[in-house]
Amino acid sequence: MSTENKQEIVSDGYKGPGFFATTLEKVVGTARANSLWPLPYATSCCGIEYMATMGANYDLARFGSERMSFSPRQADLLMVMGTVAKKMGPVLKQVYTQMAEPRWVMAVGACASSGGIFDTYSVLQGIDKIIPVDVYVPGCPPRPEQILDGIMKIQELVKNESLRRRNSTQYKELLAGYGIE
Amino acid sequence: MENSYLQFIENHIGIFLQAILALGFVVTVMILTHLVGPKRKTARKLENFECGIEVQGDARMPFSVKYFLTAILFVLFDVEIVFFYPWAVNFRELAESGFFKMLIFIGPLLFGFYYIIKKGALKWE
Numbered sequence: 001m002s003t004e005n006k007q008e009i010v011s012d013g014y015k016g017p018g019f020f021a022t023t024l025e026k027v028v029g030t031a032r033a034n035s036l037w038p039l040p041y042a043t044s045c046c047g048i049e050y051m052a053t054m055g056a057n058y059d060l061a062r063f064g065s066e067r068m069s070f071s072p073r074q075a076d077l078l079m080v081m082g083t084v085a086k087k088m089g090p091v092l093k094q095v096y097t098q099m100a101e102p103r104w105v106m107a108v109g110a111c112a113s114s115g116g117i118f119d120t121y122s123v124l125q126g127i128d129k130i131i132p133v134d135v136y137v138p139g140c141p142p143r144p145e146q147i148l149d150g151i152m153k154i155q156e157l158v159k160n161e162s163l164r165r166r167n168s169t170q171y172k173e174l175l176a177g178y179g180i181e
Numbered sequence: 182m183e184n185s186y187l188q189f190i191e192n193h194i195g196i197f198l199q200a201i202l203a204l205g206f207v208v209t210v211m212i213l214t215h216l217v218g219p220k221r222k223t224a225r226k227l228e229n230f231e232c233g234i235e236v237q238g239d240a241r242m243p244f245s246v247k248y249f250l251t252a253i254l255f256v257l258f259d260v261e262i263v264f265f266y267p268w269a270v271n272f273r274e275l276a277e278s279g280f281f282k283m284l285i286f287i288g289p290l291l292f293g294f295y296y297i298i299k300k301g302a303l304k305w306e
Contacts, residue, residue: 101221181223
């Protein structure tokens, strides 16, 4: 394999023979993007697809995300997979609130994204009603490839996120809009 | 004497250095991440994690020690049986000396047993 075909981990920077220089922001972003610890919040069938995604065939470990975290304290990425009932809403919000900073959210499947076929009084019509979502993965349920695609989209976001984004007034307003301190 | 100590340090300096470096790296990185990493400390965030459900009560509450006491005393007196078996098998060979040694072993234990019965440790009600 020639070096030209190799995908660059950090795309832009100053390169010379034997050295590579880039901004701190890029380094931090790349490090974060390739070591995301997902917190699986699986409530229904999309969770089963997630299990397949973690398995050997699809292998989420390739993206540095093999370490699932079942405590929000150590998680960077909240993956909501499945139908979230309105009664479950506050629980989900609490889990999100208690996650480590900075944090990202992925809504997997139609139910988490929009309520899906459950257009009914008891089901939350998309988790973005209660927490901010970074990436939506469509499908009912999505195939593991789609979940992987979502992960790659998240990685793209993480890589290119400014270190100051979470301190910006825009972000603070977003969180305030959801009533999250 | 002095020389052999120096020799020892000289021979193992690499291991010492590596141990210090490894430990130093871990400690430094842990301190650095806590200092540099982004954080948000709000009351809701720092609440105990109970799977997102509201915390009820305290994790440290008083509970009856009756079961624990019985269990731990059982373990204590159960273990001494282990010593009885080989003694019983070799009873004839060990003769009187073995018997008296066993008495010395069991004496304090019997005294302890008498003590806990008098204390009422095995009374359930």
